[in-house]
Amino acid sequence: MNAQFKRGIIELCVLSVLVEKDLYGYLIINQLSDFVDVNENTIYPILRRLTKEDYFETYLEESNEGAPRKYYKMTEKGFIYYLQLREEWDAFIGGVYQIINQGGKKNEEIFRRFKTRISETKTDK
Amino acid sequence: MKKYLEDLRQELVKRRLTNEEIEEIIADHEEMIRTAIEEGLSEDELKQKFGQPQQVAEELAGDEDTVEPINQQDTDQLQLWKTYSVEKENIKVNVSLVSEDITYQLSDGQDIKVYYQGKGKVEKYEISYEKNEFRFSAPKRVGFHFSFNQTNDLRFLVELPKRALIDEFKHVTVSSDTEIKNLTINQLVVNTTSGDLKVTNNQIKYIKLNSVSGDCSFSNSKIDEINLSQVSGDSELKDVTMSGDFKVNTVSGDIDLLNVTCNHFEVRSVSGDMDGKEFYPQKVTLKSVSGDIDIKNKESRFIEIVKKSTVSGDINISR
Numbered sequence: 205m206n207a208q209f210k211r212g213i214i215e216l217c218v219l220s221v222l223v224e225k226d227l228y229g230y231l232i233i234n235q236l237s238d239f240v241d242v243n244e245n246t247i248y249p250i251l252r253r254l255t256k257e258d259y260f261e262t263y264l265e266e267s268n269e270g271a272p273r274k275y276y277k278m279t280e281k282g283f284i285y286y287l288q289l290r291e292e293w294d295a296f297i298g299g300v301y302q303i304i305n306q307g308g309k310k311n312e313e314i315f316r317r318f319k320t321r322i323s324e325t326k327t328d329k
Numbered sequence: 330m331k332k333y334l335e336d337l338r339q340e341l342v343k344r345r346l347t348n349e350e351i352e353e354i355i356a357d358h359e360e361m362i363r364t365a366i367e368e369g370l371s372e373d374e375l376k377q378k379f380g381q382p383q384q385v386a387e388e389l390a391g392d393e394d395t396v397e398p399i400n401q402q403d404t405d406q407l408q409l410w411k412t413y414s415v416e417k418e419n420i421k422v423n424v425s426l427v428s429e430d431i432t433y434q435l436s437d438g439q440d441i442k443v444y445y446q447g448k449g450k451v452e453k454y455e456i457s458y459e460k461n462e463f464r465f466s467a468p469k470r471v472g473f474h475f476s477f478n479q480t481n482d483l484r485f486l487v488e489l490p491k492r493a494l495i496d497e498f499k500h501v502t503v504s505s506d507t508e509i510k511n512l513t514i515n516q517l518v519v520n521t522t523s524g525d526l527k528v529t530n531n532q533i534k535y536i537k538l539n540s541v542s543g544d545c546s547f548s549n550s551k552i553d554e555i556n557l558s559q560v561s562g563d564s565e566l567k568d569v570t571m572s573g574d575f576k577v578n579t580v581s582g583d584i585d586l587l588n589v590t591c592n593h594f595e596v597r598s599v600s601g602d603m604d605g606k607e608f609y610p611q612k613v614t615l616k617s618v619s620g621d622i623d624i625k626n627k628e629s630r631f632i633e634i635v636k637k638s639t640v641s642g643d644i645n646i647s648r
Contacts, residue, residue, distance in 0.1 A: 229357060230364040233378060244361070245380035249388035252354070256392070269367045273360060 214242055215250050216293055219278070219286040222260065228273040251276065259285050330362045330375075333382060339418065340386035342513055343492045345395045348532055348551050348572070354389065398435045398511035399530050399549075407444035407486055410451060413458035414440050415490045422489070425466040425501045428524075429483045435511040436488035449483035463489075525562075540582075555591075557584075559601075575610070577603070579620070593635070596622060598642070617642040 214236065221227060221235050233247050254260050259282030264272040278286070307314055334355055341351045358379075365375055420441075424431070429449075436442055441463055445451055453468040465487070489495065495514040500507060503522045510529040517536045519526055521543040528536075528547045536555045538545060545557070545564040554573035557564060559582040566584070571591035577584060579601035586605040594610035596603055598620030605624040613632055615622050617639040624632070624646045637644055 228364070229361045230368075233361065237378060243378050243380040245384040245388060248357070248361075248385055249392065252357075252389065253392045267364075269364075271360065271363065273364065274357065 210242070211246065211250065213293075214240075214246055215254070216286075216289050217242075218247065218250050218254065219259070219282065219289060222276055222278045223283065223286055226275045226277045228265075228275050232276065254282065258282070330359075330366065333362065333379065334359060337382035337386060339494060340382050341389070342494050342532075343418065344386055344390040345397075345491075345513065345532075346390065346393050347395070348553070350393045400510065401434050402432055402486055404442075404444055404486065404488075407446050409442060410445050411443040411456055412440050413463070415458075415461075415493055417461045418493055419461060419496050420489075420493050421462040421496055422498045422500075423462060423464045424487075424499065426485075426505045427467045427502065428504045429467065429485055430506045431485040431487065431502075432508040433487050433489060433510070433512060436490050439490045439492060440488075441490060442488040444486040444488075446484045446486075447482045451483065463487075594622075596620070613644060615639055615642065615644055621645065 217236050217240070218232060221232060227235070229248065229251065232251065233244050236242055236247060251260070255262060255276065258279055260276045261279055262274050262276055265275055266272050307317070337358060338351060338355055341354060346354075362375070362379065365378060370378065422433075441458055443456065443465070450468070454466065455468075456465045457463075465485075489512060495512060496516065498509075498512075498514045498517045500509075500518070501520045502524045505521070505524040506527075507519070507521070507524055508527040508529070509517070509531060510527075512531050512533075514531060514533045515535070517528075517533050517538075519537070520539045521541070523542045525543050526538065526540070526545045528545075529549055531550045531552075533550065534553045536552055536557075538555070538557050538559075540559045540562040542560060543562045545559070545562060546567070547555075547565070547569050548567040549569075551570050553571065554575070555571065556576045558578040560580045562582045564582065564584045565586075566589050567587045569589045571589070573591070574593040574595060575591040576595045578597045580599045582601045584601065584603045586603070586608040588607045589605065590609045592610065593612045593614065594603075595614045596617065598615075598617040600617075600619045602620055603622040605622070605626075607626055608624050609626065609628070609630050610632060612635050613622060614635045615637050619641045620639070621642045622644045624644075626646070626648060629648055632646055634644060
């Protein structure tokens with residue numbers, strides 16, 4: 205997938221998991237990589253950039269295993285940004301689905317129609 | 330984990346991120362990887378989840394503060410003498426000169442480039458790049474004939490590659506004026522008798538400097554630690570952020586500081602005075618005969634006086 209495009213989507217994913225609750229870095233990576241093909245290399249830079257832009261704050265909390273962990277917490281500014289991005293995404297992806305599904309969702313159906321169209325074009329020659 | 334963190338640090342250094350950024354990023358990764366190990370991830374799973382240090386560094390480099398080279402010397406008027414291509418990322422620099430002025434700066438590409446200007450027998454100099462070490466030295470003295478009957482007014486410019494980390498940088502000279510700018514160095518050792526030293530816009534972990542009568546100036550640099558010994562040469566520090574200690578040993582040389590922060594400012598001085606404006610050490614120690622420490626700051630931050638033993642010197646901190 206186009207890297208820039210993927211980055212935008214992952215950004216929304218990071219915002220989406222943090223809108224629900226505060227999480228530490230490793231958990232964020234885990235929650236995202238469970239569902240989509242993405243690893244730390246993409247997630248961490250986004251996390252850091254959004255923190256720098258004050259969309260997240262961080263705080264340290266002790267863990268049972270020992271050393272304290274850095275938790276990311278969404279700020280109000282972050283929430284507004286999330287809403288805006290979410291809205292853009294819904295409008296965009298909604299439009300995309302309308303386009304790609306306009307001929308129906310069944311692959312066999314689409315193949316059959318495409319095949320007929322190809323053979324029609326050939327006979328035209 | 331250790332390897333990953335080391336690699337990551339190196340990748341970040343190569344991309345010239347500032348030390349503060351690097352420390353933060355490394356701390357974050359240490360925590361994340363530790364958590365992953367605590368959760369019982371295997372080596373393979375770790376690899377998959379954390380990917381490549383180069384990749385994360387590249388992504389980060391676009392967003393972070395980096396140290397940009399400034400005031401690079403133009404090479405138009407100079408004669409290009411040697412070019413060495415550098416494959417390894419960690420290099421050593423070892424230079425020993427007599428009276429030739431020299432500037433070190435950042436090169437555009439991945440090469441070490443040596444330029445010269447002026448008259449003199451360049452071919453008599455020993456120069457090499459082998460086993461990741463750049464060595465450059467002035468002709469050896471032969472009896473008493475050396476340099477009395479020949480004019481030598483050579484100047485050198487050495488450019489060091491952008492994406493290399495200079496592990497050890499040793500520069501020894503008698504009277505050469507030396508300028509070091511825009512470089513990232515782990516350990517810098519400079520010995521000079523009467524040559525002046527100018528250090529601008531660098532990131533250096535540790536500096537050890539010995540000077541007899543040469544003056545030194547450090548500006549616009551991030552340096553972890555400095556260990557400075559001077560006899561009668563003066564020093565000047567301007568816009569320098571030090572995360573570690575600043576040790577000074579001086580006989581009669583003075584030090585001026587402007588916009589400087591450090592941890593422990595440890596001074597041994599006979600008669601040399603320390604004069605700081607907007608100078609914020611965390612702690613101060615003074616051992617002197619008549620040398621003073623004067624600090625004038627706008628902000629009133631607490632400065633702890635660890636020890637003061639002096640005959641007629643004093644520590645004055647005022648606003």
